[in-house]
Amino acid sequence: MKTITIDNVRKTYGPVAALDGFSLEIPSAGVFGLLGPNGAGKTTTFKCMLGLARPTSGRILYDGQPLTPAMLERIAYVAERSVLYDWMTVAEHMEMTRRAFANFDPRQALELLGAFNVDPRRRARALSKGMRTAVMIALAFARNAEVLILDEPTSGLDPVNQRTVLSLMINEAAKGNCVVFSSHQIGQVERAAEQIAVMDRGRVVLRGLVDDLKGDRKIVEGVFPDAHFILDGIAADARVARVDRTERIVRLLVTGGADDIASRLSAAGAMGVRVLDLNLEDIFLYAVSPTTATTDIVVKELSS
Amino acid sequence: MNYVEWLRVRNCLRILLIVLAIFVVIAIALRITVNRYMSSEAWIAHMAMRNGAKETQTVLPDGTKRMIVEDPADSTRIVVDDHGYAGRHVVITEPSNRAHDEHDNVAVGSVHVVESRNGSMKTTVIDTDGSVPMIYYMGLADFVALMVATFLAAPLAREIDGHLDVALTRPCSRVRYALGVMGADVAAILAASVLTIVALYCCQLLFESPRLDFSGINARAVAMGVAVPLAWYAMLCAATTWFARSFGAVLGLSWPIALVIGALTLIQPGNLVALVIHDVAWAISRLDPLTYVSTAMPTSDGTVSYAGADFALRISVEACMFVAYGALAVWRWQRVEA
Numbered sequence: 001m002k003t004i005t006i007d008n009v010r011k012t013y014g015p016v017a018a019l020d021g022f023s024l025e026i027p028s029a030g031v032f033g034l035l036g037p038n039g040a041g042k043t044t045t046f047k048c049m050l051g052l053a054r055p056t057s058g059r060i061l062y063d064g065q066p067l068t069p070a071m072l073e074r075i076a077y078v079a080e081r082s083v084l085y086d087w088m089t090v091a092e093h094m095e096m097t098r099r100a101f102a103n104f105d106p107r108q109a110l111e112l113l114g115a116f117n118v119d120p121r122r123r124a125r126a127l128s129k130g131m132r133t134a135v136m137i138a139l140a141f142a143r144n145a146e147v148l149i150l151d152e153p154t155s156g157l158d159p160v161n162q163r164t165v166l167s168l169m170i171n172e173a174a175k176g177n178c179v180v181f182s183s184h185q186i187g188q189v190e191r192a193a194e195q196i197a198v199m200d201r202g203r204v205v206l207r208g209l210v211d212d213l214k215g216d217r218k219i220v221e222g223v224f225p226d227a228h229f230i231l232d233g234i235a236a237d238a239r240v241a242r243v244d245r246t247e248r249i250v251r252l253l254v255t256g257g258a259d260d261i262a263s264r265l266s267a268a269g270a271m272g273v274r275v276l277d278l279n280l281e282d283i284f285l286y287a288v289s290p291t292t293a294t295t296d297i298v299v300k301e302l303s304s
Numbered sequence: 305m306n307y308v309e310w311l312r313v314r315n316c317l318r319i320l321l322i323v324l325a326i327f328v329v330i331a332i333a334l335r336i337t338v339n340r341y342m343s344s345e346a347w348i349a350h351m352a353m354r355n356g357a358k359e360t361q362t363v364l365p366d367g368t369k370r371m372i373v374e375d376p377a378d379s380t381r382i383v384v385d386d387h388g389y390a391g392r393h394v395v396i397t398e399p400s401n402r403a404h405d406e407h408d409n410v411a412v413g414s415v416h417v418v419e420s421r422n423g424s425m426k427t428t429v430i431d432t433d434g435s436v437p438m439i440y441y442m443g444l445a446d447f448v449a450l451m452v453a454t455f456l457a458a459p460l461a462r463e464i465d466g467h468l469d470v471a472l473t474r475p476c477s478r479v480r481y482a483l484g485v486m487g488a489d490v491a492a493i494l495a496a497s498v499l500t501i502v503a504l505y506c507c508q509l510l511f512e513s514p515r516l517d518f519s520g521i522n523a524r525a526v527a528m529g530v531a532v533p534l535a536w537y538a539m540l541c542a543a544t545t546w547f548a549r550s551f552g553a554v555l556g557l558s559w560p561i562a563l564v565i566g567a568l569t570l571i572q573p574g575n576l577v578a579l580v581i582h583d584v585a586w587a588i589s590r591l592d593p594l595t596y597v598s599t600a601m602p603t604s605d606g607t608v609s610y611a612g613a614d615f616a617l618r619i620s621v622e623a624c625m626f627v628a629y630g631a632l633a634v635w636r637w638q639r640v641e642a
Contacts, residue, residue: 100305
């Protein structure tokens, strides 16, 4: 498979639009992170991608073709919550997967289960939440699929196993496969993903390579003598993505030319000007909740 | 693709096998208990206890043990040919005035009784190696199959209830998947019938060597015994797929509802309220496969209470229900979203 194209997808549940004109292009290889607050539409996106839910409008294409049942042989999915059958053993889940998917490798699955310390003889109902997640991950990665769609794959796992999952994802990408995953743990996304998309209210609000997003975006902060300062056209600069004014302080989210903007702030009368780097968490928060992001940065500055 | 459903089927049939095995064990215990009453010698001794009776025992060239009891005082003669597991052939000749008034030809299980009168004497012939009407076997097999059908009748609802992410991400179409799981259940229902018949046969074999009669009404009973549980299964499968979130309630209430509806159709429409209740229940009962189960039984003269055309209609309705309800379940399954 080359690319996954999500083209202007809208999915409504009654009056609520879970996806609202959602468009995204996911490359065929690499790790792609999907970020967003609760209710942003990440899980709905995955369900639409897998045919588990039908888009109200729009289309999703794999290599330019709509999803067919045969394509599911090459797509592995780990759901957000446990979908294991409580009354079945882990070994029976392996057998179920082996019978359904031609490329499933039971030995690889056993190795992964061993890495997660899961006994295949145990019934699913006897497993903890983290172990259930581990079983689903082992079954998905042992399928040797070309596309892995992982919804909160590290949920419930301990830090060691979380690291294992991230390594597995990076290994899959190295093999030329595509890993699409969602997570609330932005540190993990930053560590594993090459590209991200940030969703909010069913739309993509930010997308790009992680390094580019981090490199381009900075906060330029200026402190003026009083609250009646004039920015002198700085806010209208195309490189200024957002302006937040609080009393005597102004914070500008800039997508480039931070030093130049800082010089212009000084020229406009700012007593002190600072340029702050953003990490992925800051970028995410700015994308989905600018107010929270600003407050967060202020707190960090004070504490430092 | 249907491994999970096959596991469910395996577990269900395993429970059924345990239950049937318990019945066979009980039959074995019963057989051991009554063993001393079942030998020819014991039977003969019991019959020869009457005062004045004369008993003669011989062995015929084919190995049959023949016992003749004659009671000259009563003008009674009893000839018992004991064929071992092949049964007994008993001929009782006695005065007509001593015989009971009823004059019946009776067939119960493998025991066939034929009475005839000749002047002042009456002859009663009892054969214990008669063929066993399959309808007796099918009665119990049908009940067991209906229970198994009720237990298994929510395969798609069980997937909807938390496992759609697994069921719908397999590389096969939804229709094929649904037909596959329903096919597994159909096989289980048929297997339950067969296992029950085998268990019954084993139980009977402990006492005698039964010959099953598949002719006439028995063949119809077999056909009805196959069709009814499958139609019942398809109806519940459709209902549980449509009301997937409460499939347990659907299955649990299915029998009470069917029985209540059936009972309401028996209400005599004496007043307006009764008439309305009767008519509504009657209309609803048309949707229930159990409604079309005939209660006709073979009578002593070999006739049945319904005609062949009526049977053809009933079995056709059952078959149509199986297909229609099955299609309804699949149709719903195709539209399910996670």
